[in-house]
Amino acid sequence: MFNKVLVAEDLDSISITVGQVLEELYISEIHHAKYCDDAFLKVKKAILDNFPYDLLITDLSFKTDHRDTQLTSGEDLLAAVKKVQPDIKTIVFSIEDKSFRIKSLFNDLGINTFVSKGRNSIPELKKAIQGVFDNDPKILSQELSHALRDKSLIEIETYDILLLKSMCRGLTLDETALDFKNTGIIPNGSSSIEKRINKLKIFFKANNNVHLIAIAKDLGLV
Numbered sequence: 001m002f003n004k005v006l007v008a009e010d011l012d013s014i015s016i017t018v019g020q021v022l023e024e025l026y027i028s029e030i031h032h033a034k035y036c037d038d039a040f041l042k043v044k045k046a047i048l049d050n051f052p053y054d055l056l057i058t059d060l061s062f063k064t065d066h067r068d069t070q071l072t073s074g075e076d077l078l079a080a081v082k083k084v085q086p087d088i089k090t091i092v093f094s095i096e097d098k099s100f101r102i103k104s105l106f107n108d109l110g111i112n113t114f115v116s117k118g119r120n121s122i123p124e125l126k127k128a129i130q131g132v133f134d135n136d137p138k139i140l141s142q143e144l145s146h147a148l149r150d151k152s153l154i155e156i157e158t159y160d161i162l163l164l165k166s167m168c169r170g171l172t173l174d175e176t177a178l179d180f181k182n183t184g185i186i187p188n189g190s191s192s193i194e195k196r197i198n199k200l201k202i203f204f205k206a207n208n209n210v211h212l213i214a215i216a217k218d219l220g221l222v
Contacts (some may be wrong), residue, residue, distance in 0.1 A: 001133055002048065002089075004029040005158070007057035008039040008092075009079055014117075018057060018093065021126050036062055036071035040080050042099045043088075052085055055132065057125075060094040060101075070194060078109045089132050093117060093125060098220025156221065159185065167209060173197075 005027050009015040015032050022030050031053075033039035039058070046052045061072035071077050073161045078090060092105055095117045113128045115121060162185060166176040173190050180188035187193070197209065206212035216222045 001025055002027050002054040002129070004031075004032045004040055004046070005055045005057065006033065006046075006053045008036060008056065008074070010034045010062045014093075017122060019046060019127065021122060021129070025126065025129060032215050034062075035067065035069055036077040036080075037069045038071075039077055039166075040071055043141065044083050044084055047085060053088060055089045055091065055129070056081060057091045057093055060096050065066065075105070075109065078105070078111065080164050081201060082110060089133060091115060091125075091128055093121070096220075101220040109128070123214050138170075160196070160200060161221055163193065164200070164222045167197070167213055 002025075005022055007015055007018050007022075007030065009018060009032070011207045013137060015034075019030050019032065029178070030096060031042055033042055036058075039056075041054070056078075058074045058077055060072060064072070072082055074094065076090075081088060081090075087100045090109075090111045090113045092111050094103065096116070097116065102114055105114060112132045115125045142193070162180075163176070166179060171179060173194055176193055177188055180186075180193070187196075197212070201212050204212060204215045206215055213222070
């Protein structure tokens with residue numbers, strides 16, 4: 001079983017419960033962090049001490065407070081940790097249910113398993129930890145398995161997400177074209193961008209741009 005595990009969770013009750021699960025699995029060293037910045041510092045220090053973490057369990061959402069933070073979400077934490085310790089095992093333990101966001105965790109951030117917080121989440125988390133240790137990562141809940149098999153979002157590309165985010169910011173077509181040119185995003189012509197928006201409206205069966213943005217938000221794309 002894993003020797004050293006880090007739990008990134010800002011709610012004490014959940015952090016304590018996860019800690020109990022780890023203790024039941026006879027994990028010898030368990031550390032906790034309420035802020036993503038703190039979790040990242042712990043990971044870097046563990047590497048410097050030549051005793052790195054074997055597993056990171058993290059939530060996705062962290063409430064903001066008076067403290068200024070650089071890493072504000074589980075995605076930010078995972079991306080940062082993967083840069084300094086690419087081989088670390090990772091489990092996301094979250095209430096998130098948006099299929100695109102879950103898919104991106106596997107495809108873009110290389111997580112091992114996602115466990116959804118809910119009625120049976122503690123037994124599922126325990127199985128997930130054992131499964132990751134045995135190199136048998138899997139989605140445990142039926143709903144999440146269905147979400148990952150969903151092909152409806154397979155055609156959506158990173159470019160589309162950037163375009164939808166620009167629309168959410170209220171940028172006009174010309175402003176988006178200029179922004180894309182300045183940041184090196186291609187294609188960046190007004191005509192190409194307009195065609196892409198129309199394609200997205202057809203794909204999502206959106207009546208107009210406002211409807212398209214609403215659908216994108218509901219799906220967790222932006």
